[in-house]
Amino acid sequence: MSVVPVTISHTVELEIDGENVRVREGATILDACRAQGRDQPTLCYGDTLTPINACRVCVVEVEGSRVLVPSCARKAEDGMVVRTDTERVRHSRKMVLEFLGSSVDLTTAPNVDGWMEEYEAKPERYGPPAPPAPEGARDRAQAGHHHAGDGQTAATVAQPVKVDNESYIRDYAKCILCYKCVEGCGTDWQNTFAIAVAGRGFDARISTEYAAPLPDSACVYCGNCIAVCPTGALMFKSEHDMREDGTWDESEQTVTETICSYCGVGCSLELHVQDNSIVKVTSPLDHGITRGNLCVKGRFGYQYVQNRPDEE
Amino acid sequence: MFGAGGGTSSYREVEETDLIFLWGSNARETHPIFFHRVLKAVNNGARLFVVDPRRTGSAQWADTWLGLDVGSDVALSNAMARVIIHAGLHNREFIDRATTGFEEYAASVEPYTLERAAHDTGIPADAIRESALAYARADRAMICWTLGITEHHNAVDNVFALINLALLTGHVGRYGSGLNPLRGQNNVQGGGDMGAIPNKLPGFQDVESNHEARARFEAAWNTTIQPKYGWHLTQMFEAMERGELRSLYVVGENPAQSEADAAHTLHLLEGLDHLVVQDIFLTRTAELADVVLPASVSWCEAEGTVTNSERRVQCVRKALDPPGQARDDIEIVVEIARRMGYEWSYDGPEDVWTELRSLSPMHRGMTYPRLAELGGIQWPCWDEQHEGELFLHARLWDEPKASGEPAPFNVVVNVEPVDELSDEFPIRLTTGRRLDSYNTGVQSGGYSSPLRRGESLDLSPEDAASLAVAEGERVRVSSRRGSVEAPVRIDSSLRPGLAFMTLHFPDEVETNILTIDATDPKSGTAEFKASAIRVDKLDVPAAEQQTAAGANVAAR
Amino acid sequence: MDLRLTNQEPTEAERAAVDSVLGPPDSAWVGGERGDDGHAAHGGHAARAQRHLLLPVLHALQGRAGWISQAGLGYACRRLTVPPAEAYGVASFYALFALEPRAPVVAHVCTDIACMCSGSVELVAELERTIGPSGERPSNGSAIWLESPCLGLCEQAPAVLVTRAGETPGEHSISKATAVDVSAALAGTSEQRTETLAPQTEGGGDGLRLLHRVGTIDPGSLDSYRGAGGYEALRTAFDIGPAGVIREVTDSKLLGRGGAAFPTGRKWDAVGRNPSMPHYIVCNADESEPGTFKDRVVIESDPFALIEALTIAGFATAAEHGYVYLRGEYPLAWSRxxxxxxxxxxxxxxxxxxMGRGFRFDIELRKGAGAYICGEETALFNSIEGYRGEPRSKPPFPVDKGLFGKPTVVNNVESLLNVLGILHDGGAEFARIGTEQSTGTRLFCLAGCVQRPGLYEAPFGVTLREVLDMAGGVRDGNDLKAVLLGGAAGGFVGPDMLDLELSFEATRAAGTTLGSGVVLVFDQTVDLVPILLRIAAFFRDESCGQCVPCRVGTVRQQEALLRLAADRPRGSVADETALLAEIAQAMRDASICGLGQTAANAIDSAINSLRVFEPQGA
Known part of the structure; x- marks a missing residue:
């Protein structure tokens, strides 16, 4: 007789901020915090992605560890003693937020303002921002060489928006280099590897090979990078254009879950509708089939339902 | 399979299997999100074998790509079976317990030596042998297929050939092992589930042999159901040809462009007494219609359910108001019934679904709230406590003997494609899809895709060289049925003698002028995958062609 | 993998360069001639498993053409089944690879802190005057010069590394370089010119445990090595068996010399016991810590010792594959x-x-390409595997999941070298040398303003003063201003610390570190502010960029120092030093790896111990 394999799950018990919490083995400290109702700030963490723990905004203190540990990636262990609100933790979070706030445009990153306030981050104390890099300059930076300036302005990643196709825009002035798009395009899901991190240090950037325009890259326009981008650096061109025109209004939008009309896989779509028009398509991260991912048809192929002749 | 028509396994199992055969499927482009599961498996260490005449995107991921000649699938699978049997790797215990017809099957594959298979398929013998052994030795193994198997005149034989391999090795009815047709179109599975096939009532209950079910439907619908199979699409066209079928009601199909041998199809449709088309577009078929009923878009302007390739029934919901006078499909049907004198009580799509649940035992546990709550449910779902079945046919592994009917081996023989290659038509044309487009393009044509290049005749570099044609040059492509003009694209994933086109841009290039309507007698599917063509240079001086191409670009 | 590659064809030279590493392609599907392979292809896992050859292939392309073109990289990608964007991400990670056309001959002129004490500032000024700005190709030449981080020739400063691309690519180092030397290099008329400076070994290395063969044997002759007792330790290892070796190493209390001071015996034991196979042993010879040159000296003068020690480590831990990851700037060490x-x-x-003892073991050499971070053990794994040299999160630790995800021992060159003596004398005997907690001897890299710079060996517990005295004290009888212990990731100490005992425990107690054994001496003529700026620039350049605290923190640290150096602070000097302390704390606490965690150490110590920015300081 054959059966569905069952994984026997063990649990571990740890202490977080003085309270005991029990979670399944393999859960992260972040999972444990959430189970306890103490959410931690996260930027590079994605529910559907391998934790890359690059942003370090979720760090916590673990007894016995010399340095702070990323709660999104570190597995909870039996007997672990975790503190999420110590002076050291608050300091590192504040600095991470300041470092990002002073070097990246976070205006379309949700939640960040609240955290800035909570951790008393003052990104402006690093001085006025340096002028934006000319188009392509950051793409050509050579590892191991940089122009230092005089320290009177704060270096940033500001640069012109890349608009090279009808589907997406890439506004790398808003990129915090969280790697989520790279993971989604890469081994975690799409395995297209159209983009990777290139360069090094402050000049590290998300790039196609030789910074080729997207249409010359391996990109298949699945939009799964956009789905995981936490700052709006990657955006559907439709949304970008509406924002530019001032017509983007999330309060006027409804979101309806349905099933894609193309192949027979049965992907869940969330249709974001404004004024009886679909303005964006996403997929729920917790949906068992897509886990947030779609293909180009599911993501963009809706247009035919609203290519309507002008009524009246 | 062995009864109900659906894939045996779940997507989730694909991630956890040890070996995957993608047979006649370019899932990388045609089922991209399913292919994510394949990639998870591959990244977990599973081996991937891809059987496809073209070295597709999927094939490029394979540990071994088996680039068979178009239509030689049975030769390949029978030869694999022979290798497995000769190596003693067939699952004797499973065969005894759960199958019938093994001895005949074993005898039938005996002539399919590796030498013969290498000759028939073109694949080197050692690659066939290694693949067969790998499949047989794997603890868990899946075979998944798409239209590369079914768009042949011997489609059902092709499917039997794959089922035979699974029965031979016991790779079915267990977690992580199975047989999975990937449905090419949204709700093809659901159409079958709901009885939109000539031989079944909803829930795969046979019209002719299942008297109990028929009686149940008759009672519920207060009508008599003839215990007689209807016509499938191809048979309908044959009936039109004979003049037996004079009126046609087409819902959400575009046969004028999607059927093989398009010129002939058009002629038959034009000859009907009465044609009704219910669609969201004024399709080429609708243009021929006496009455066009504008419908709402099922997945975003209406409510209902669909079924996907893993037998999961899912809800679609209304997000937009339909334009103009477009109406919900069910409402249209109800309204037509009313005009015909039947006052059906109808209180929305859930009403229809509840009736279905009362008549189809395999859907009984799927209430609307449960469908929403569980993110869809895989049939069969017998009652409201049942969460649906992850995989089918576990019964075949029951001790000491499989319960229910044993699964039969079906003897199949290799038959070449109907449209033979000849000196006059020396190139094998096969058709398929591209990632960003879909069927005849009526839906996918609506959005601007950065990937879209329009229709082309894809040729191997060798054929392009021997024909002295350049990338982008327009050529005449002819089959025994007609000819079209198309620009050439040189594709190094094709070998000499193999050409490729899609059906996505019928307004640019009507590929189905070329295809053959040789159909499988059992499934009614036409052999879109195998036409014999010739390619001729157009008698246009090169300079003029340049200009024409330039004008074409400028016009876009 | 469904790669999408451009139609650009590689040049014959690029193709040859890639094929020189990989052999000719075996099918059209990986870039060969189209033939009869239209009906089947093999690929998949086997094809993707070649990715670890990416770095050697990139070196081959760079070496052949002087830069890596898109077509050349595309061919490499096709051969190795690596997506071009990823390969580009890897290539652009390394300072020694150019992704835009570059002159075939490049003189990399060290401008790092040790060379700054010995004429690099003047040399650079001279080069700018006579040849032109860094990176600019003179109108008549096919060569350029570039500024470089530490080249590991600190005892022979200023140093230059010359790379020459072409059909027979070559590299060589020039020590005590002048502008004339650089001009000759750019004209293609220079050759390797370095010395081995281990002054204790002059007249034989008696009494030395690690350096005793340096200068006394022929590094090119295995017989010479065996004549000096070579391969006796391996014989002993075979006699006592893997468990015996691990027992001796454990008894010796040998602590890793790479910086983390982890007990070597425990590491070996953990890997030896790990049921997951295969095991790997990796020698980390990517010493790039500014001021460090010990691996170079040892490998250049005693290469067989490293091979023997690595073989013993493999035997003890049941590893059949060893890797030596040598930094790319050491051409002589590489060839030897x-x-x-x-x-x-x-x-x-x-x-x-x-040795006919039924043990299978071989070593692969891997060359770094200009990335300090690859000295971090997990970054080094990624680099070997053909990925960007970004550190991984720990846990899991290398003994569980290291190279290719398998149990791996990573040892520094100096740590491994000690094993030979441990097996010769026995672990217990070894443990009697040095101090209670720091057993054995230590290699010290003395450079900067010191009379006789070079590599020195002394038992742990020696004082800083004694080590300085070994090297003849401060240069020209000048007064000592400060010593940088442990390199750029270490810390400054002042003259008040001369009696500091040099052991792991004593330096830790004093709030500083031995790090990689750097003892970089600054006399009163040196202005420390430019030194600090160079350190800050170094970390900004060498941060991999993965985590925010290090990626941005190293920039903000540099900016604050620039403001202080220019005497244009935002607010007061104290505001700026407080800001630097805040930055330092976040980098130390929240960075992923040791680079970020230590990137503020030297600057922090200069501000807080030496009080560099206070009126009476510096």
Missing amino acids: LEHAIEQCRSRGLLGDDV
Whole structure:
């Protein structure tokens, strides 16, 4: 007789901020915090992605560890003693937020303002921002060489928006280099590897090979990078254009879950509708089939339902 | 399979299997999100074998790509079976317990030596042998297929050939092992589930042999159901040809462009007494219609359910108001019934679904709230406590003997494609899809895709060289049925003698002028995958062609 | 993998460069001629498993053409089944690779802190005057010069590394370089010119445990090595068995010399016991810590010792594959080690049956390409595997999941070298040398303003003053201003610390570190502010960029220092030093790896111990 394999799950018990919490083995400290109702700030963490723990905004203190540990990636262990609100933790979070706030445009990153306030981050104390890099300059930076300036302005990643196709825009002035798009395009899901991190240090950037325009890259326009981008650096061109025109209004939008009309896989779509028009398509991260991912048809192929002749 | 028509396994199992055969499927482009599961498996260490005449995107991921000649699938699978049997790797215990017809099957594959298979398929013998052994030795193994198997005149034989391999090795009815047709179109599975096939009532209950079910439907619908199979699409066209079928009601199909041998199809449709088309577009078929009923878009302007390739029934919901006078499909049907004198009580799509649940035992546990709550449910779902079945046919592994009917081996023989290659038509044309487009393009044509290049005749570099044609040059492509003009694209994933086109841009290039309507007698599917063509240079001086191409670009 | 590659064809030279590493392509699907392979292809896992050859292939392309073109990289990608965007991400990670056309001859002129004390500032000024700005190709030449981080020739400063691309690419180092030397290099008329400076070994290395063969044997001759007792330790290892070796190493209390001071015996034991196979042993010879040159000296003068020690480590931990990851800036060490490995293979000391004792072991050499971070053990794994040299999160630790995800021992060159003596004398005997917690001897890299710079060996517990005295004290009888202990990631100490005992425990107690054994001496003529700016620039350049605290923190640290150096602070000097302290704390606490965690140490110590920015300081 054959059966569905069952994984026997063990649990571990740890202490977080003085309270005991029990979670399944393999859960992260972040999972444990959430189970306890103490959410931690996260930027590079994605529910559907391998934790890359690059942003370090979720760090916590673990007894016995010399340095702070990323709660999104570190597995909870039996007997672990975790503190999420110590002076050291608050300091590192504040600095991470300041470092990002002073070097990246976070205006379309949700939640960040609240955290800035909570951790008393003052990104402006690093001085006025340096002028934006000319188009392509950051793409050509050579590892191991940089122009230092005089320290009177704060270096940033500001640069012109890349608009090279009808589907997406890439506004790398808003990129915090969280790697989520790279993971989604890469081994975690799409395995297209159209983009990777290139360069090094402050000049590290998300790039196609030789910074080729997207249409010359391996990109298949699945939009799964956009789905995981936490700052709006990657955006559907439709949304970008509406924002530019001032017509983007999330309060006027409804979101309806349905099933894609193309192949027979049965992907869940969330249709974001404004004024009886679909303005964006996403997929729920917790949906068992897509886990947030779609293909180009599911993501963009809706247009035919609203290519309507002008009524009246 | 062995009864109900659906894939045996779940997507989730694909991630956890040890070996995957993608047979006649370019899932990388045609089922991209399913292919994510394949990639998870591959990244977990599973081996991937891809059987496809073209070295597709999927094939490029394979540990071994088996680039068979178009239509030689049975030769390949029978030869694999022979290798497995000769190596003693067939699952004797499973065969005894759960199958019938093994001895005949074993005898039938005996002539399919590796030498013969290498000759028939073109694949080197050692690659066939290694693949067969790998499949047989794997603890868990899946075979998944798409239209590369079914768009042949011997489609059902092709499917039997794959089922035979699974029965031979016991790779079915267990977690992580199975047989999975990937449905090419949204709700093809659901159409079958709901009885939109000539031989079944909803829930795969046979019209002719299942008297109990028929009686149940008759009672519920207060009508008599003839215990007689209807016509499938191809048979309908044959009936039109004979003049037996004079009126046609087409819902959400575009046969004028999607059927093989398009010129002939058009002629038959034009000859009907009465044609009704219910669609969201004024399709080429609708243009021929006496009455066009504008419908709402099922997945975003209406409510209902669909079924996907893993037998999961899912809800679609209304997000937009339909334009103009477009109406919900069910409402249209109800309204037509009313005009015909039947006052059906109808209180929305859930009403229809509840009736279905009362008549189809395999859907009984799927209430609307449960469908929403569980993110869809895989049939069969017998009652409201049942969460649906992850995989089918576990019964075949029951001790000491499989319960229910044993699964039969079906003897199949290799038959070449109907449209033979000849000196006059020396190139094998096969058709398929591209990632960003879909069927005849009526839906996918609506959005601007950065990937879209329009229709082309894809040729191997060798054929392009021997024909002295350049990338982008327009050529005449002819089959025994007609000819079209198309620009050439040189594709190094094709070998000499193999050409490729899609059906996505019928307004640019009507590929189905070329295809053959040789159909499988059992499934009614036409052999879109195998036409014999010739390619001729157009008698246009090169300079003029340049200009024409330039004008074409400028016009876009 | 469904790669999408451009239609650009590689040049014959690029193709040859890639094929020189990988051999000719075996099918059209990986870039060969189209033939009869239209009906089947093999690929998948086997094809993707070649990715670890990406770095050697990139070196081959760079070496052949002087830069890596898109077509050349595309061909490499097709051969190795690596997506071009990823390969580009890897290539652009390394400072020694150019992704835009570059002159075939490049003189990399060290401008790092040790060379700054010995004429690099003047040399650079001279080069700017006579040749032109860094990176600019003179109108008549096919060569450029570039500024470089530490080249590991600190005892012979200023240093220059010359790379020459072409059909027979080559590299060589020039020590005590002048502008004339650089001009000659750019004209293609220079050659290797370095010395081995280990002054204690002059007249024989008696009494030294690690350096005793330096200068006394021929580094190109296996017989010379064996004549000096070489391969006796491996014989002992075979006699006492893997458990015996691990017991001796554990008894010796040997602590890793790479910086983390982890007990070597415990590491070996953990890997030896790990049921997951295969095991790997990796020698980390990517010493790039500014001021460090000990691996270079050892490998250049005693390469067989490293091979023997690595073989013992492999035997003890049941590893059949060893890797030596050598930094890319050491051409002489590379060629000598390569030659030594060849000799060992041909004489049965590496291969399927080492010494006829039924043990299979071989070593692969890997060359870094200009990335300090690859000295971090997990970054080094990624680099070997053909990924960007970004550190991984720990746990899991290398003993569980290291190279290719398998249990791996990573040891520093100096740590491994100690094993030979441990097996010779026994672990207990070894443990009697040095201090209670820091056993054995230590290699010290003395450079900067010191009379006799070079590599020195002394037992742990020696004082800083004694070490300085060994090297003849401060240069020209000048007064000592400060010593940088442990390199850029270490810390400054002042003259008040001369009696500091040099051991792991004593330096830790004093709030500083031995790090990689750097003892970089600054006399009163040196202005420390430019030194600090160079350190800050170094970390900004060398941060991999993965985590925010290090990626942005190193920039903000540099900016604050620039403001202080220019005497244009935002607010007061104290505001700026407080800001630097805040930055330092976040980098130390929240960075992923040791680079970020230590990137503020030297600057922090200069501000807080030496009080560099206070009126009476510096």
